[in-house]
Amino acid sequence: MSRFDTAKGGINKESSERRLSPHHFYHQQAALTAIQATVDFFYHPDTGLYNLIGEQTFRKLLNLDVGTSLAFVIDTTGSMSEEIEAVKEAAIDITNTNRETCFAVSNYVVVPFNDPAFGPAFVTTDPEECIQYISGLTAVDGGDCPELANSGLELGIQNSVDGSIVYLFTDADDKDKDKLPNVEALIAEKGLIRVDFVLTEGCTSRRRKRASSTPYLSYFTIARKSGGNIYFTDDDGIRDLTRVIQGNIRASQVTILKLSLNSTTPVEIPVDTTIPEFLVSIFGPLDDAVVNITNSQGIEGSPSDLNAEIFTSSAQQIVFSFNTSLQRSKGNWNLKLQNVNPASEYKVTVSARSLLGFTFDLLEVDQSGTAYPLEGLPVVGAQLSLQIRISGQDLIRSIGEVRFHDTTGRETLFTGVVEPLAGRIQGLYVANVTLPNKAFFVSLVGVDNKGASFLRTDPTEVQVIDFKLEKVIGNNTIDEVYQGSEGRLTFRVTNKGPADTMDISVSIGTNRGAVEINVPIERVLNATVEPLTMELASGQTQEGVVIVRADDNATIGITVKVTLSVSGSLSPAVNILSADVTVVETPIIIPEVIDLTSPTCTVLATGGGCTADHMTNDCRLHEWWVRIQATDETSLIEVRPDPQVGLSQSLKYEESSLRVTAIYKAPCCCPKVNITVRDENGNTASCGEDFYTPVAGKIKEPICNGPVENAPSGLGVGGIVGIVAGSLVSILILVIIVKFFMTRERKQEGK
Template structure:
């Protein structure tokens, strides 16, 4: 799809005139279906099992086993669906009897992250043989698997479950490729080779570098091209693969397929079992089933090395809600700290032992110049102890390191977390705003600011209170930074006095709950009078309306026409409470259908409607080629005005009828074309991406409803588009004390000039990079960021690197966020990838340069 669109460009002929462009054409043709992607393709339509299906089947089976064992230990019954069909929803439902704190959404997110990390290996390691077990790279492939497995266990020990999922998916790809790319199945083996996951066991009977292994295929028939003596002597081999060269050792088997140049050289043909239609596709199902069993063995290894509870955390099944606090500890914050303790301890004590008990606690303190460390624990008593140890001291020069503390929390919390920031001072590190925005978009987390002693409310306080706080009072521009970040995340910037803070902290129990969904939200700045409608469905409970702004006036209307205004504390539709610039209306009327609210304010306002429901959705923008059935999640902003594809997963008994990209300013929406992929997963294509900020809105029907009940959901976090394209390599391993270079490329689609480059890690690791790149109109430039982890960094530490590119004049910026894990093991494979990725970027840059020169 991309190649067709690109080569319709007016200057495509000039590109094709050069030999380099031929390489570019081959590379572009494989970016969305790389040669190795044929290995159990992420998506396939001919009945073949895919990497995604192999991974998900193994995860669901092993997760069901863990839940069954817990049920047996607890003397509970464990029942799978009558048809024994395992899905994310059916396993979660079966596990709910044996493990109280479960979330379909977090389970879906965890499984999706694992299999998407699996699929990403095809793109990350384009030209490297060992991750795909090609070219008889058995030892190197086993090193990848065993190092990855050690990294997973180390990350779990540090409760870095997202990093563990990323590493798990990557090692699964190599493990599964072994059964498709080697001759293990042809040798007649019916059980997995445990030696591929155990570095203490020998890999015996490997083909020597000069041992012939194949003969040419007889026409299209490659069923017997492996030499008889190889089969008789049980000698292990793989196919050779090369995208650019016919070269391979004499007598060796080839991988095979249209992109494998070696398969044209004697001996011709291939031995891969990637799909039913592959040259050894008659063995595809046997290879896929062995890959499933091998994947389950690795999962069992992890489960035995940890415990059932940790294993379910890895799968996202024991995660309900996360309580995450970022707290200013300067001298004036004693009252705020006391209130944060009160409300958090109240939640912990009231929900202990229930399905609403938080599954994880996060605390980051900041002051000036210090901030952190990130404290993350599953133990409520440890969290209480850390909260009790907070003391208010220091400060003096008002601005504090607020965004640095928030950066740690965003990078360390699970995706889609609610984070609460307590401060009464401006941010001293406001230069981190773009990085915070990038992490909000990539993690889809919500940030709520509890701002005390702000300028807006200075006039409402007593003389003594104003005098004691005047040195820390924030200006409107300083408050606006917090508002902007809150609005981008779908959160609130609540401006109160210290006296009224306890009323405002009701937001914490409201939003620190499981199965929280956003029905509707808008931001209006500047304000204008407007009427909004939204749909409430029968799956929703605890529906709440938030309005934040300068003196907002609003009236809520039910589907039957009953109304309640802001001035009514307890009215016909619910109860209203106010603290500072924040209004909370808890709806008590259980009416489904279309509700309406009219609202206005003096300068700005936000509106958010949310509740609890099992019906929700996850989404990622992906690069997708419909012709070849492959996709990979994007880790940066989509291109303004360009077309795009959204991968969407729906939870709960519902079906999708409409997916919209709604402009955050209210100036319109773009409707997508929906294609069902499998079960409750969809691909949604858009012919253009709105300019600026937008929200993803989903409309559909409840399946379990007695009637065709409509439902509506919206993404809480805003997404943004950009006219800058930035690409970088994805997650990897790095060694303590050893510099590692991440390569990236920046392409401009409009503005020429010097682009500002910024790079940061959440761990404060030493970075080296050029602060600018020069680009012409439709130009491209390459850069690199060298990261050095301190030599004493603990094995398994997860690190988030954000690379940003800003257009001249600050008119636009884009970013990529990458995660990697600090490993004590060799990272030779990652270094091989660095070379491969550099080649990829060079070819892409050459292509863009030729196209627009």
């Protein structure tokens, strides 16, 4: 009960130096105790924070996910037997390249996927451990061609830090297309996660004739939504493409433009003074097509004619780069495709090495002017605030405008003015924008510090939708679910477009925590949604609820992602909300025990004393004391004397816990005290001492800590002393007067 005692100081656990630690001889014991207490607080198997709240919440709480990850998701089925060694070599080369740069990642993630199994995720901060794990991978089993690529990718993204790049190597299409919404939700949640696919086609090409749908459609969707790339090659070409990836790792990569072509219209590529190299990727039916380049000096020819470095060239893709470090290479280049099939699309991406880039966020602004992040996909026609963050602010002279392009890159949907945010750090800009009625890319144009025009495009596709999906504030109990109980998430759908029927579904993602479980997630956690459909007129709103229930035996500490998907019948776009759900230990409810037992207050001893004489004018010269003891079975929270302690009294605690011993001292001006003790439930007891009551009527009770009054009758010692002193003074004055007159008479007789 430290409230009864003055602090005496502690033990310095930082040093055993005698001059710094008065209790230096206890340093080792105190330091080890503190360390163990910290470990127990976080990781004790029964009471540790890690097990109680789950890994994902634990990592967020302590901000452990900093930096970026380098993630590899690798197909290890038997059909990859010809490519697996090249894939392993490429992954190891990429890891070695990353560790040598100033942009080295904070952790490495490797996820193998097979069929019917995938994972587990291997996560390490040591590049040597990553290389050793990759070296041990083999290609076996798998059965049919389509594989569990999305399941592996989902696990890889889950274990990667926001802003990372994930590389997926496979020769097969995805079997688990039902996992696509989970992957899309993770990409949207993580922000700036980019997925690059390296496809060797070996398995899928052998079965393509039997396929009824377009191969790799899920991969194209993921790459488009994450701003990633797709590379087609063979086992020899993997090594060449590794050089592209290594180049991207060694230097900051930005996207100049991204578009789809179906004609021979030239494409202008502005090469500003911050670009020492740019890379071109063209995907499409290239059997008869001719790629023609015109450089900034007007020289025209094929990539090979102009000394491009070619990384891969096949009937469906070509990837090449140009060195533009020399000043004469700066300026506008042109790309032109000849002999193309007008019925086909040719996807062109131009990226570059440059420190000048940008990122953006779309924000909603409420009536008070406060901006906050969007939930779900943005709605067609919404008026939003576009916040832009420039990297390499010192490399630009001015920013001209922001542009929204359709996904072909050929149509400009919106143009807006960009202004710097006043009073904020450099590199932050804002534009008021109106969203178009179709998906778009965001581009930024301006002038660099050498006067050259620059163009940058964010490669991530922004989807828009006709209905708004949002969480209902204050109705979310889904974050933590107890064993055998359920959590709820209330959501709201508002239709901003024409009347439509919304289909609603919910899914549970792969186990995200470090706690491994040996049964399917669906057997320990079950998610349902109500309703399953909504028929909404234009402008109509309806609410629904997601219910997640944990099995009685659900493993404590596992964290999964629950994804709510809502789609309309008029558009293929899917709006998504997601939430992390952690199974936590059911709290032990201890029934409340009402304490009706009063504490005790006992006088142990008294000393001194007060008589009637002591309580008069000289009351301050006499002191008395009483020692009391108070006890309680649970807790004592108050010891209160009456009258309260003033300047002339004291209350000193000699012992304190569930038993309190104290001594009260006072002069006879305060001849009595009543001490009340109280426990935390309000039960009280009292004890004390009283010297006045036995003499009541003989003297007036003194006013404790107040003026001292004379007694109404009788003479105390003080009174007698006063009278004697007064008489002596009077006699002295009389003697002086008599002597004065005698001296005066003598002087007169002498005259």
